[in-house]
Amino acid sequence: MSHEKKETDTVLKLENLTMQFGGVIAVDNVSLEVGKGEILSLIGPNGAGKTTAFNMVTGVYAPTNGAIYYKGEKIVQNTPQGRMKKLYQGENADLYAGKRVIAPTPDKITKLGIARTFQNIRLFKSQTVFENILIAKHMRRTSNLFTATFRLNAKEEAQMRQESEELLRIMELEDVRDELATSLPYGKQRHLEIARALATKPELLLLDEPAAGMNPQETLELTQFIGRIRGEFGLTIFMIEHHMDLVMEISDRIHVLDFGKSIAEGKPDEVRNDPRVIEAYLGGAQDE
Amino acid sequence: MNKKNKLIWNVSLIVALLVLLFVLEQVMPSGSMLFTVLKKGAIYALVAVSMNLLNGFTGLFSLGQAGFMLLGAYTYAILTIPPESRASVYQYYDGGIIQFAIPVPLALIAGGLIAAGFAFLIGLPVLRLKSDYLAIATLGFAEIIRAVFQWDKLGPLTNGSNLLRSFPTFQSVLYPFIVSGICIALIVMLINSTYGRAFKAIRDDEIAAEAMGINLAHHKRLAFVISSFFAGVSGGLLAMYQTTIQASMFKSAMTYEILLIVVIGGIGSVTGSCISSFLFIACSEWWLRFLDNENFYIGSFHVPLLRAGFRKVVFAVVIMAMVLFYRQGIMGTKEFSVEALQNLFRKIFLRKSVKKAGDTHES
Numbered sequence: 001m002s003h004e005k006k007e008t009d010t011v012l013k014l015e016n017l018t019m020q021f022g023g024v025i026a027v028d029n030v031s032l033e034v035g036k037g038e039i040l041s042l043i044g045p046n047g048a049g050k051t052t053a054f055n056m057v058t059g060v061y062a063p064t065n066g067a068i069y070y071k072g073e074k075i076v077q078n079t080p081q082g083r084m085k086k087l088y089q090g091e092n093a094d095l096y097a098g099k100r101v102i103a104p105t106p107d108k109i110t111k112l113g114i115a116r117t118f119q120n121i122r123l124f125k126s127q128t129v130f131e132n133i134l135i136a137k138h139m140r141r142t143s144n145l146f147t148a149t150f151r152l153n154a155k156e157e158a159q160m161r162q163e164s165e166e167l168l169r170i171m172e173l174e175d176v177r178d179e180l181a182t183s184l185p186y187g188k189q190r191h192l193e194i195a196r197a198l199a200t201k202p203e204l205l206l207l208d209e210p211a212a213g214m215n216p217q218e219t220l221e222l223t224q225f226i227g228r229i230r231g232e233f234g235l236t237i238f239m240i241e242h243h244m245d246l247v248m249e250i251s252d253r254i255h256v257l258d259f260g261k262s263i264a265e266g267k268p269d270e271v272r273n274d275p276r277v278i279e280a281y282l283g284g285a286q287d288e
Numbered sequence: 289m290n291k292k293n294k295l296i297w298n299v300s301l302i303v304a305l306l307v308l309l310f311v312l313e314q315v316m317p318s319g320s321m322l323f324t325v326l327k328k329g330a331i332y333a334l335v336a337v338s339m340n341l342l343n344g345f346t347g348l349f350s351l352g353q354a355g356f357m358l359l360g361a362y363t364y365a366i367l368t369i370p371p372e373s374r375a376s377v378y379q380y381y382d383g384g385i386i387q388f389a390i391p392v393p394l395a396l397i398a399g400g401l402i403a404a405g406f407a408f409l410i411g412l413p414v415l416r417l418k419s420d421y422l423a424i425a426t427l428g429f430a431e432i433i434r435a436v437f438q439w440d441k442l443g444p445l446t447n448g449s450n451l452l453r454s455f456p457t458f459q460s461v462l463y464p465f466i467v468s469g470i471c472i473a474l475i476v477m478l479i480n481s482t483y484g485r486a487f488k489a490i491r492d493d494e495i496a497a498e499a500m501g502i503n504l505a506h507h508k509r510l511a512f513v514i515s516s517f518f519a520g521v522s523g524g525l526l527a528m529y530q531t532t533i534q535a536s537m538f539k540s541a542m543t544y545e546i547l548l549i550v551v552i553g554g555i556g557s558v559t560g561s562c563i564s565s566f567l568f569i570a571c572s573e574w575w576l577r578f579l580d581n582e583n584f585y586i587g588s589f590h591v592p593l594l595r596a597g598f599r600k601v602v603f604a605v606v607i608m609a610m611v612l613f614y615r616q617g618i619m620g621t622k623e624f625s626v627e628a629l630q631n632l633f634r635k636i637f638l639r640k641s642v643k644k645a646g647d648t649h650e651s
Contacts, residue, residue, distance in 0.1 A: 058499065110501035122496035124489050126556075126621065135489045138482050139501030145510065148481040149474065157482065200501055 010072070011036050011204050011236045012057065012114075017066035018090035019052050019260075026052040027063075028260035029091045034204070039230065039237040041247045044257035045280060050240045051119060053257070054208055057238075058116050062103035065090055070112055070204070077102040111139060115202035117193045119209045119240075123181040129192055130177045133164040136199035164199065170232065171195040187218040191225070198233060205229075207239035211246050219243050223250050248272065256280070297626040302469070309461055321574045326461050328573065329566035331525045334468040336549040336561040337475055338518035343547075344556035344621075345479055346511040347491030349423045351543050352410070355430025356516040358538035359406055360399035360523025362437060365452040365533055366445065367395040373454040378447055385444040392456050396467065396524040403520025404513045406433075411512045415505065427540055437535040446535070453532040464525050471518050476558055478514065487511055552610055553617050560619030567618075576603060 012034040019027040027049040034040045042050050056063045056076065064084055068076035079096035080088040110116075124132050137160040143153035151157070168174050171191055176184055181192060190210060197205060210226070211219045223246050230237055241247045247254060247268070254271040256264040258280040264271055271277055309326070316322060335353060342348050367390050369377055378384035390398070414425045440448040458464060478484055486507050489497040498504050527533045549568050553560030578584055579599040584591045622628070 060495075105503070105505075106495075106498040107501045107503045110499060116499055118496065118499075122493050122499075124492040124496065126492055127488065131485065135485045135497075135502075136500045138486045138489075141482055143482065145478075145483055148483050149478045151477070151481070153482075160482070196500065 009036050010034070011038075011070065012238060013069040014053070014057070015067045015069065016092045016095060017053065017056060017068065018064050018092075019049070019056060019061060020064045020084065020088060020090060023087065023089070025090055025260050027056070027257075029066075030257065030260070030262050032255050032262065032265065034236055034238050035252075036236055037230070037234070038252045039226070039239070039250055041251040041254045042238070042240045042257065043242070043247060043254060047259075048257040049260040050257055051208060054116070054206055054240060057109070058114065058206065059104050059106040059109040062101075064088065065092060065096060067096065067102075070114065074102060075104065075109065075112060107139070110200055110202075113201070113203040114206065115197035115200045115204075116206040117190075117197055117208055117210060119212060121186075121189050121193055123189060123193060123196070125180075125182050127181060128178050129173055129181055129184065130164060130168065132181050132192060132196050133167055133199045134160060136196045137164060139200055167195055167199055171198075187214060187221070190214070190222065194225075194229070198229065202235070204236045204238065207237065207241075209240050209242060211241060211243045214243075216245075219246055222246065226250060294626065301626065306462060306465070309465060313461055321577075323461050325566065325570045325574055327458075327464050327529050329569040330461075330464040330468045331522050331529055332546065332549060332569055333562040333565040334471050334525070335519050335522040336546055336553065336565045337472050337558050338515045338522065339546050340550050340553075340555065340558060340561045341475055341479065341487075341518075342511055342515040343550060344554075345484065345491060346487040346508065347494075348415070348508060348511060349419050350426040350512065350515075351423045351540070351547065352407075352426030352430045352516070353519050353546050354538040354540060354542040355426075355433040356403040356407060356519035357523030357526060357542070358430070358433055358437065358535060359403040360396075360520030361527040361533050361538070362446060362452070362523075362535070363399040363402040363520070364395045364524035364527050365455045367398055368392060368455040369452065370454065377452060377454055378444070380450065381443040381447065384447065392528075396521050399524035400517040400520040403523065404517035407513045407516030408509065411509045415508045415512060427543070430538070430540060430543065434535050434538055449535065451532045451534050452527075455527065457528045457531050464529065467521070467525060471521055472558065472562070475514075475518060479558070483507070483510065548607060551617055552607075554619035554621060555617065556621035557617070557619035557623055559624035560617055560622075563624070564618055571606070572599075572603060 010033045014030055014032050017027055017030045018025065030049075030053060032040070042053065044050055052061065055061045057068055059076070062078050063076065065078060065080055065088070067074055067078075077096060077099060078101055079099065080093060081101075124135060127135065141148070141153070141156065141160075143156055147153045148157075168177055171194070173188065173192060173195060176188065181189065184192060194205075194207070194210070207226070211222050214222060226237065226239075227250060229235060251268055253266060254264075254268055255262065256271060256274075256277050258276075263280060264274045264277045266274070312322070335357060339350075339353050342350050366384075366386060370389050371387050374387065375383040410426070410429050414422060414429070417425055436442065437446045438449040439446075442448070446452075479487070486497070486502045489500065489502060490504065490507060494504060523538075530537070545568070549565045550561055552568065553562070553564030576599045579594055579602055580596050582595050584594050
């Protein structure tokens with residue numbers, strides 16, 4: 001069994017992942033691994049394919065080619081099909097040919113224990129802070145339509161509520177419990193979105209630009225916040241971020257994309273000094 | 289107010305309402321317009337709430353309600369016509385193919401189940417569509433169903449384009465109230481359950497809901513099937529109220545009426561749908577009737593313009609004004625409750641007393 005240990009230590013593994021929209025290759029043969037308990041940041045200039053990579057992991061898009069593993073189990077796999085067979089310009093065109101196509105919907109991915117937040121905050125607008133979190137508890141229900149309607153699941157319902165209250169307390173959102181989610185200040189909305197993702201009890205958390213639109217003070221708070229929840233919830237975090245302060249401070253490793261291709265990977269210091277990365281992305285930032 | 293108190297309040301309100309209806313029925317002449325409004329209003333309240341479950345709470349814009357009501361009404365009628373009257377009802381089709389009758393409550397439920405079954409089948413392809421496209425597809429379905437039921441090859445079952453009649457009807461106004469009440473209570477319980485929360489999440493943001501582990505296809509289908517079930521039950525009730533039915537009754541105009549009730553009541557408010565359904569029926573059947581009377585005098589003044597059908601013109605204008613200037617509807621997304629009423633009174637009362645206090649300070 002010991003030789004399999006390495007496999008389970010890797011929480012998420014992308015393998016030869018390619019996404020082609022029409023004639024445009026958005027993500028080009030990207031492979032990476034996220035280890036247990038690690039924070040891996042995915043960085044790159046605008047249009048480098050970071051969000052597309054995220055959307056493939058979360059089931060929003062099925063990749064054109066490649067496979068994704070979660071805790072050693074294959075969860076996504078595809079090979080160019082139909083019209084794409086002729087159009088495909090990426091690599092490894094035949095690597096997955098003839099293998100089973102696996103393309104789960106986002107809810108199935110979430111059920112496996114992978115939760116996410118969005119680049120542009122997507123809260124349930126007409127619901128309160130508490131209800132936003134409570135909704136995320138729906139997924140782990142054991143009740144069916146009948147038992148839920150006739151309140152035969154009262155015990156479970158009470159537990160869902162209690163867990164949501166608990167989460168509110170941990171996330172320091174208690175004081176705004178009954179306010180509409182959209183009435184919160186921007187930074188708190190981010191917190192709430194992360195809290196809602198945590199309510200699905202994930203092991204892997206995907207954060208899509210969590211610090212977008214935040215000022216330096218809020219970014220600093222978020223940095224500490226992410227570090228704190230990783231410890232408290234035993235999370236593995238895979239995130240996209242533009243704020244270099246945040247990325248360099250918090251990441252265990254950084255993976256850099258440019259025009260859909262992986263150009264570097266390593267510890268923050270290594271990536272910071274990688275000439276290719278400087279050329280593609282950090283050059284401007286270092287001039288400051 | 290605690291939970292127990294609330295329950296007592298609600299139960300006593302419902303009992304009071306039923307007693308009031310019972311007394312009214314004993315006191316008033318049975319031909320009174322009030323009863324027409326109450327009966328039809330109760331039936332429309334149910335179908336409006338069922339439409340609200342879909343359009344208001346799940347965010348699926350469907351216009352198939354009339355089609356599902358038709359299925360419920362026909363199922364009810366076909367299953368309850370007594371065997372001895374079948375020969376005269378199905379006079380062109382040798383008495384039809386069904387030669388038995390089942391009890392009324394069972395037939396109502398059967399009507400709901402048939403509507404739900406059709407909804408399930410239609411939902412498989414149609415629920416992949418969004419907003420307007422879904423509306424058009426469901427509207428098309430309702431129209432097709434109406435045409436199919438008038439097809440004379442199906443005559444032995446549906447009596448073709450002829451009337452279905454002689455099935456049991458209700459005498460007391462309490463009957464539609466109780467049946468609708470139970471159904472609406474079920475819908476409310478569903479909306480307040482974890483499934484209802486999932487429906488609202490889908491309405492607010494589909495992508496986020498899916499990312500939170502809510503299976504979109506499954507939950508949309510659930511909402512669609514449940515909504516259609518209750519539309520079917522209300523169709524059965526409508527058949528009882530009308531005493532005769534015919535497929536040509538269930539035009540798309542009927543769906544629009546229900547949609548209007550939902551919009552006027554407030555999209556996403558159950559009590560709003562109920563209140564507006566009674567108002568709507570009262571206006572269209574009763575309060576605006578005088579507009580159709582050509583010889584209407586106030587004192588000795590002959591009111592001009594009035595003639596048969598003018599009621600509908602005024603009604604249309606009222607509705608347009610409503611939609612233009614009062615888009616939230618009567619209730620918005622709020623619900624009527626004893627608690628809210630209490631708060632309202634308290635607010636008015638407190639504001640007055642605060643004002644008084646302010647006045648005395650100034651003087």
